[in-house]
Amino acid sequence: MKKAIIVALAAVALMSGAQEKKEANMSDAEILKWKDGKKAVFMLEFDDSCVTHVTNAIPELKKRGMVGTFYINAGNGPFKNKQNDWEKEIPKMGMEYGNHTFTHKGAPTLEEVDKDIALANDEINKCFPDRKTPRLISFGQPGGVPWKITKEEFEKLLAKYNLVNRPSFFGYPFHAKTKEDVLKLVDNAIAKGEMGHHDFHGVGGDWLVTPMDIFTALLDKLEANKDLVWVTDPVSYHKYLTERKGAELKVVQKDAAQIKLQLTCKTDAALYDLPLTLHTKVPADWKECSVEQGKSKTSAKVEAGAIRYSAEPVSGEIVIKPAKK
Numbered sequence: 001m002k003k004a005i006i007v008a009l010a011a012v013a014l015m016s017g018a019q020e021k022k023e024a025n026m027s028d029a030e031i032l033k034w035k036d037g038k039k040a041v042f043m044l045e046f047d048d049s050c051v052t053h054v055t056n057a058i059p060e061l062k063k064r065g066m067v068g069t070f071y072i073n074a075g076n077g078p079f080k081n082k083q084n085d086w087e088k089e090i091p092k093m094g095m096e097y098g099n100h101t102f103t104h105k106g107a108p109t110l111e112e113v114d115k116d117i118a119l120a121n122d123e124i125n126k127c128f129p130d131r132k133t134p135r136l137i138s139f140g141q142p143g144g145v146p147w148k149i150t151k152e153e154f155e156k157l158l159a160k161y162n163l164v165n166r167p168s169f170f171g172y173p174f175h176a177k178t179k180e181d182v183l184k185l186v187d188n189a190i191a192k193g194e195m196g197h198h199d200f201h202g203v204g205g206d207w208l209v210t211p212m213d214i215f216t217a218l219l220d221k222l223e224a225n226k227d228l229v230w231v232t233d234p235v236s237y238h239k240y241l242t243e244r245k246g247a248e249l250k251v252v253q254k255d256a257a258q259i260k261l262q263l264t265c266k267t268d269a270a271l272y273d274l275p276l277t278l279h280t281k282v283p284a285d286w287k288e289c290s291v292e293q294g295k296s297k298t299s300a301k302v303e304a305g306a307i308r309y310s311a312e313p314v315s316g317e318i319v320i321k322p323a324k325k
């Protein structure tokens with residue numbers, strides 16, 4: 001008898017807990033944690049403009065419509081071996097470039113590394129002539145070379161060149177020693193709902209080589225989980241995260257005719273321009289909605305009583321109305 005009561009009480013407690021959780025998860029209007037409502041983020045980063053990036057890695061990425069970020073050293077031999085590919089062909093394939101300095105010689109002095117970073121940014125801008133400048137560029141510090149500047153000097157350089165320091169190098173064969181270790185990075189990112197990444201040197205050749213079968217197994221795993229994982233580049237990840245943390249979304253009016261939201265963003269719109277993904281509950285009889293933000297107007301289909309849509313990360317009003325029948 002006593003036991004039955006405890007079980008029943010426990011069940012009630014569980015049910016109300018679940019209910020509360022459901023309501024907390026589904027607020028009337030929210031900025032989703034990651035772009036397009038994905039559960040996790042994954043980034044593929046490639047150092048030193050290895051020739052095998054051009055011959056082995058990029059064709060596999062391209063086949064799957066996946067982005068890789070290449071930390072090029074345009075002043076060095078491997079880059080020059082494939083200069084036309086790096087400068088003309090690869091930027092058209094949807095790949096991203098990061099600053100790994102022009103010559104990978106490190107920071108023997110502040111003056112030298114300043115110049116090496118500036119030259120690398122110039123080269124990246126030359127490869128993407130259609131993009132506005134200044135813009136944020138990812139920075140990957142070259143390893144295995146002297147780095148004789150202070151943390152403060154380094155921070156100043158990053159700010160001077162609009163660079164975003166990437167997460168520390170992590171990859172095969174240093175931190176992940178088997179194919180299973182590499183694949184587990186994706187599972188961990190999904191389980192935590194956070195960002196995971198793998199960094200490469202050679203792929204199927206060159207130096208510090210990741211074997212081809214491990215590389216393609218990772219891409220296949222990401223492709224199999226594409227509904228859960230946002231495969232992106234470090235600057236897009238940084239933008240989304242920074243924008244979301246600096247933004248607030250509030251319902252200011254809600255009636256049968258429209259929902260009015262106030263989006264407040266603290267980020268600098270000139271540099272932080274990646275659309276945020278928003279989620280808003282709408283009245284039960286709305287089937288399709290129009291979403292207006294400033295001069296832009298889009299439509300969104302109602303699913304499970306709510307819409308999901310993109311919004312520019314700028315402060316202002318967003319107006320949602322049922323689409324006219």
Ligand SMILES: [Zn+2]
Pocket residue numbers: 047048100104141142143
């Ligand atoms: Zn390197």
